[in-house]
Structure formats: structure tokens, C-alpha cells
Amino acid sequence: MSEKDIIPYRPGLEGVTAGISAISDVIAAENRLIYRGYDIRDLAKHCTFEEVAYLILMGQLPTRAQLEQFDAQLKSQRELPDEVYAVLRALPRGGNLMAALQAGVATLGMLDPTADDHSHEANLKKAIRLTASMATLVANGYRILQGQSPVNPNPNLGHAANFLYMLFEREPEPLHAEVMNLTFILYAEHGYNASTFAAHVIASTLADIYSAVVGAIGALRGSLHGGANEAAMEAMLEIGTPDRAEAWVMEKLAQKARIMGFGHREYKTGDTRAVILKEYVRRVAEQTGRMDIYQIQDIMERVMLREKNLYPNVDFPAAALYYMMGIPIPLYTPIFAAARIVGWSAHVIEQHDNNRLIRPRSDYSGPRDLPFVPLDQRG
Numbered sequence: 001m002s003e004k005d006i007i008p009y010r011p012g013l014e015g016v017t018a019g020i021s022a023i024s025d026v027i028a029a030e031n032r033l034i035y036r037g038y039d040i041r042d043l044a045k046h047c048t049f050e051e052v053a054y055l056i057l058m059g060q061l062p063t064r065a066q067l068e069q070f071d072a073q074l075k076s077q078r079e080l081p082d083e084v085y086a087v088l089r090a091l092p093r094g095g096n097l098m099a100a101l102q103a104g105v106a107t108l109g110m111l112d113p114t115a116d117d118h119s120h121e122a123n124l125k126k127a128i129r130l131t132a133s134m135a136t137l138v139a140n141g142y143r144i145l146q147g148q149s150p151v152n153p154n155p156n157l158g159h160a161a162n163f164l165y166m167l168f169e170r171e172p173e174p175l176h177a178e179v180m181n182l183t184f185i186l187y188a189e190h191g192y193n194a195s196t197f198a199a200h201v202i203a204s205t206l207a208d209i210y211s212a213v214v215g216a217i218g219a220l221r222g223s224l225h226g227g228a229n230e231a232a233m234e235a236m237l238e239i240g241t242p243d244r245a246e247a248w249v250m251e252k253l254a255q256k257a258r259i260m261g262f263g264h265r266e267y268k269t270g271d272t273r274a275v276i277l278k279e280y281v282r283r284v285a286e287q288t289g290r291m292d293i294y295q296i297q298d299i300m301e302r303v304m305l306r307e308k309n310l311y312p313n314v315d316f317p318a319a320a321l322y323y324m325m326g327i328p329i330p331l332y333t334p335i336f337a338a339a340r341i342v343g344w345s346a347h348v349i350e351q352h353d354n355n356r357l358i359r360p361r362s363d364y365s366g367p368r369d370l371p372f373v374p375l376d377q378r379g
């Protein structure tokens with residue numbers, strides 16, 4: 001490579017195009033998000049998660065017959081192999097669920113004789129299986145880490161409602177199932193974010209989809225990415241009551257701290273997913289008698305906009321919704337993973353279908369030409 005081919009370094013790769021993708025588009029200037037050509041607002045209003053997963057993986061919306069077949073495939077693959085349960089049971093009680101997901105997905109990969117078949121068809125099959133199993137891994141993985149026994153998936157329920165059923169061992173209220181379905185849709189895909197890009201890098205070495213997903217889960221865990229939903233909820237609990245919200249935000253900003261759940265690398269004038277969820281925060285707050293949480297969010301939003309011109313991202317309302325629905329905080333980022341498995345899988349398929357090793361360069365900033373000193377002469 002000649003000097004003229006080298007593109008100057010951009011911290012965080014901000015503004016750098018790292019691939020071509022037909023899966024989703026963030027049209028930041030219009031606060032729009034598109035999955036395979038369809039506006040997320042239409043998908044959120046009309047679709048089940050299964051329908052959107054089909055769209056993202058197959059590239060087009062399903063017919064009713066295609067959706068029924070896809071739904072049956074997902075349902076038949078919800079249960080985890082015994083070996084995965086054995087691994088989950090061997091993990092430390094109370095351990096980190098994101099790490100347990102990594103162990104679970106790695107085990108699924110070891111059990112799959114087709115793991116190294118990177119053909120489109122084989123990858124699609126694995127993607128469907130991973131989508132079906134990830135929700136079970138999250139719900140039953142959490143139960144096992146808490147010392148509880150796993151709950152069998154309920155074939156009479158859709159993907160989102162079944163997730164809540166496994167977690168709580170009872171059928172969810174319709175509004176909670178609707179919220180879970182909605183957040184699964186909104187979390188399903190988001191372009192070349194950090195975890196998806198990590199999946200691309202891993203897949204580009206011709207490693208298998210399971211390896212790529214294990215790496216993506218690791219990238220999602222950090223608080224600047226998926227971990228923000230848990231951190232945002234911890235902040236709201238620390239605030240405690242609406243009357244303390246403004247002072248809390250002002251104090252954090254004065255300390256130059258980051259308020260989790262605000263800001264976004266792509267959206268600078270609002271995250272459309274957060275706008276969709278806000279109305280649900282109000283509805284669930286009314287239903288559960290937690291208007292205090294709605295009010296805390298509302299005040300934080302107004303102060304952040306006034307002081308920093310920053311808008312909430314999807315993690316901010318999602319955290320409040322999960323909390324009010326009684327979901328323990330350590331599950332929030334794993335739930336994000338259970339939805340994003342669809343996007344990760346679609347991206348791995350895209351990478352394998354048209355692969356080129358991802359291998360950027362770095363600008364060296366260390367010394368050169370140091371005189372070598374043999375070991376016994378070094379002081």
C-alpha cells in the first residue's frame with residue numbers, strides 16, 4: 001500500500017465508512033431508522049418481532065404462510081440442549097449474565113456440526129436457531145445463575161411473551177408482552193454499531209457465526225453501548241424522587257460525568273426509537289402506579305436538552321419500561337443481546353456472503369531505532 005492510499009486516522013472511526021450493507025440505515029438528519037427499506041415506525045406499529053426478524057434475515061417481509069413457517073421453526077428451536085444447561089449450571093451463582101450468554105453461545109457452536117459451513121443457507125439456519133435460543137438463554141440463564149430451575153418455553157406464546165413467561169413462570173399481561181415485543185423490534189438491528197462491527201471483524205477471518213456472536217456479546221456489555229440501559233436505571237434509582245432529578249443531573253454535568261442513556265454517535269437530534277417508547281413509558285407508569293419514574297425521566301430529558309442539547313437514546317426509556325415490568329436490572333443488556341442477535345446474524349451472513357478480511361492499520365506512535373541492550377547489561 002502506498003502512502004497516498006492511507007486514509008488519515010479518525011478517533012473512534014467516527015464518520016468512517018467501514019462496509020456496504022443492505023440491512024439497515026440510520027438517516028440521522030431525519031431521525032429515521034430503516035430496516036431493509038421499511039421505516040422502523042411502521043414496523044413498530046404493525047409487526048411482531050418474528051415478522052421483523054424474518055425481514056432482517058431474509059430481506060423481505062414474509063407472507064402469512066412464510067411467517068407461520070418461520071414462527072414454527074423458531075418455536076421448535078427454543079429449547080436449549082442439555083449440554084448448554086450443564087454449562088450454565090456449572091457457572092458461578094450470581095455471575096454476570098452476559099458472560100453466561102457467551103458461554104452458552106460458545107457451547108451451542110461446539111454442538112453444531114455445521115458451525116464451519118459459511119454458506120448462505122447454512123448460516124441462515126444457524127441464525128434462526130440462535131434467534132430462537134438466545135431468549136431462552138437469557139431467561140433460563142438468569143434463573144440458573146439465581147439458583148432457580150429453568151422454565152420450559154410455552155409454545156402457545158409468541159417470542160416476546162414467551163420470554164416473559166420463562167422469566168416469571170407465568171403468562172405476561174398483554175401490555176407487558178406488547179412492550180417486550182416492541183423493544184425486541186427496536187433493539188433488533190442498528191447498522192455498524194460497536195458489537196455488530198465486532199461481529200463483522202470476527203466473521204471476516206472466516207470464523208463461524210457462533211464465534212462472531214460471542215465477540216459481539218462482549219462488545220455489547222460495555223456501558224457506552226448496551227450496558228447503558230442498566231447504568232441508566234441505576235441512575236434513576238439513585239435519583240429516587242422527581243424533585244431530586246434536576247439537581248442530580250446538574251451535579252453530574254458539573255462533574256463532567258456522562259449521563260447514561262443520553263447522546264448517540266449517529267443521532268444528534270433525537271433517537272426515533274426513544275420517541276416511540278416514551279408513550280409506552282407513560283402507559284406502563286400509569287398501569288403500575290410508577291408515575292414517579294415517568295416524571296424522573298421527563299425532568300432528566302428536559303434538563304439534558306437545555307444544558308447539553310442531548311436527547312435520550314433507546315436505552316433510556318427501555319430501562320424504565322423493564323424496571324416497571326419487574327425485570328431485574330442485570331437482564332437489561334442481555335435482553336438487548338436477545339434482540340440484536342437478529343442484526344448480528346444478518347451482518348455475519350452479509351460478511352460471509354461477500355468476504356474480505358477486515359484488517360485496518362494503525363499509526364505507530366512509539367520510538368524507533370532504539371539501541372538494543374542485552375539482558376545482563378540492563379540496570
Ligand SMILES: CC(C)(COP(=O)(O)OP(=O)(O)OC[C@H]1O[C@@H](n2cnc3c(N)ncnc32)[C@H](O)[C@@H]1OP(=O)(O)O)[C@@H](O)C(=O)NCCC(=O)NCCS
Binds near residue numbers: 012258
Ligand atoms: C453514545 C456516546 C458514546 C456517543 O458519543 P460520541 O459520539 O463519541 O460523542 P462525544 O463523546 O464526542 O460527545 C460529544 C459531547 O457531548 C457530551 N456527551 C455525550 N454524551 C453524553 C452523555 N450521555 N452525558 C453527558 N455528556 C455527554 C460529551 O461529553 C461531549 O461534550 P464536550 O464536547 O463538552 O466534551 C455518548 O453519547 C455517551 O457516552 N452516551 C452515554 C452512553 C449511552 O447512553 N450509550 C448508549 C448509546 S445507544
